[in-house]
Amino acid sequence: MKVCRAAEAVASIRDGDTVVVCGDAGALVPDHVLAAVEERFLREGHPRDLTLVLPVAVGDVFDQPGADRLAHVGLVRRVIAGSYVMGTSPMTGRRSRLTEMVLADEVEAYNWPIGTLMHLLHAIGAGLPGLITPVGVGTFVDPRHEGGRMNARTRETLNSVLDVGGREYLFYPSFTVNVSIIRGSTADPDGYLSCEREGLTGGLFVEALAARSSGGTVIAQVARLAERGALSPLAVRVPGPLVDAIVVAPEQPQATGLRYDPGVSGELRVPWPPDPGTPDAAKRVIARRALRELQPGDVVILGVGAPAEIPTCAHARGRLDAFTFLTEHGMYGGKPLKGLQFGPALNPRAIIDTPSQFAFIDGGNCDVAALAFAEMDALGNVNVSKLPGLIPGCGGFINIARAARRLLFCGTFTTGGLEVVAAGGRLRIAREGRTRKFVARVGQVTFPARRFLDGRTVRVITERAVFRLGAEGLVLEEIAPGIDLDGDVLGRMEFRPMLAHGGPAFMAADLCTEPEREETRARSARVLHEQRGRET
Secondary structure (H helix, E strand, O other): OEEOOHHHHHOOOOOOOEEEEOOEEOEOOOHHHHHHHHHHHHHHOOOOOEEEEEOOOEOOOOOOOHHHHHOOEOOEEEEEEOOOOOOEOOOOOOEOHHHHHHHOOOOEEEEOOHHHHHHHHHHHHOOOOEEEEOOOOOOOOOOOOOOOEOOOOOOOOOOEEEEEOOEEEEEEEOOOOOEEEEEOOEEOOOOOEEOOOOOOOOOHHHHHHHHHHOOOEEEEEEOEEOOOOOOOHHHEEEOHHHOOEEEEOOOOOOEOOEOOOHHHHOOOOOOOOOOOOOOOHHHHHHHHHHHOOOOOOOEEEEOOOHHHHHHHHHHHOOOHHHOEEEOOOOEEOOEEOOHHHOOOEEOOOEEOOHHHHHHHHHOOOOOEEEEOOOEEOOOOOEEOOOEOOEOOOOOOHHHHHHHOOEEEEEOOOEEOOOEEEEEOOEEEEEEOOOEEOEOOOOOOOOEOHHHHHOOOEEEEEOOOEEEEEEOOEEEEEEEOOOOOHHHHHHHHOOOOOEEOOOOOEEOOOOOOOHHHHHHHHHHHHHHHHHHHHHHO
16 A cells, blocks of 8 residues: 555554554654544544554644544543653643543553563564563552553453562563554655654654564554655664555644754754743752752753753753763753653754663663652652543653662652742742642552662652652751741651751752852751751
8 A cells, every 4th residue: 555645544444453653742643644543433433442552642632632533432442551641732721532531431541661562562573472571560560559550440450470580570461463553754655764854763663563563554654755765774764564554744743842843853963042941940949959969971861840950950050961861762962852842852962762762771771860759658659650630651750760770759849839939049938739749658659669779879859858768768858948847848748757867958059149059058067067966
């Protein structure tokens, strides 16, 4: 079939098929093809009862609905996802329809780590019986806990625990992939596919290979066609024999809010644009405090949220090149994009495929991981994957948190309307957040502290306090100047942390001028000296 209209390409999708879809939030979204699947279902009532495999969340809710195109009762029976779309449409005020279906028990839903899904697709493509991995043992994806099941409708356990040489691993059996829907920039008539205009390449090759090795079909969406044999062999990401259908969508954006930026695709190294920084004072304080934990030469992998602000802080201080910042999707160097554009980077030094990036991560090659947290308990267990009314999923969090040498959990102390003012070396809570994040019991265990701690340095950095994770749980080490220990910190927690020897010191005032910083450091030293004097 090769070059064809989207309606022709999706006509071969059958009821009950397992369909893998590429994408990363607003990047690499094959939205034109997914729209054709939706149109066919609404017109014919077919295909039905699909199993949808999303290694990464696909779509941004509004500009490119992505997987939400398939969020219809009857169209999808089961979803296996590495993450779920978290956006809310500014036009309708609604969150992802697929998320709503999961929360309403209208579809079976699983959440497995992105790296696990990428490596499992590689195993399927290689004709292996499945994937054996230590990633996820002791977390909610462990079948002895929840097995990654995300709602009451989801009852079947799809993975199991294996003992190999006295160590526990999780086993994920291979399954048949009937259809893979992927996206690139350019294809020739034989299906050779390149990604020269994309900001990342995702898991395109393993996703296509899994379908081909299963006897399935690969549908590729691209922005343009080239003459036969015109693509550089080094630029080809998916070879022609793996591709069955090519759908041309000239208007596909590079990512949410980006028509095309050569500095993101790596075609050019562009001048750094003026960066206004983040208007969120809390995130500024967190990022600047986190930056002080980094050492020159560190390889630092970043999560979404407050951690994504750390490169902005480093850039503002002329230190961006002192570290190598990564994202789980294959970027090395440069300045990672934020929000719905998170994943690609501006002026990256290298872009590799996502499965290879997770091999790098799982092999313990990241010096530091800066990750967000949604809930944390007294022992340091963390939940980022499931909250009331939200199912962001674990994404790459479990892979990263398990393997990085040093961990920084970065996030606001409370959430939901929090407003802070940082000025003159002091922090003031203008409006407290509605929801506490330091809770008696986390809703789901994405980071099992005692299993993952293993002698590593783990710190929790918020705008008002810094904690260290010890063998017995959280230890409060620092508070921000202007913050009341009892009212603003301990009184906003559902448990009482241990206090550092001599009591908490002051956080450095990272929003101050240099003289103010020196004054704050001196004041912190005086307070600590006085506290220790009283203790003796």
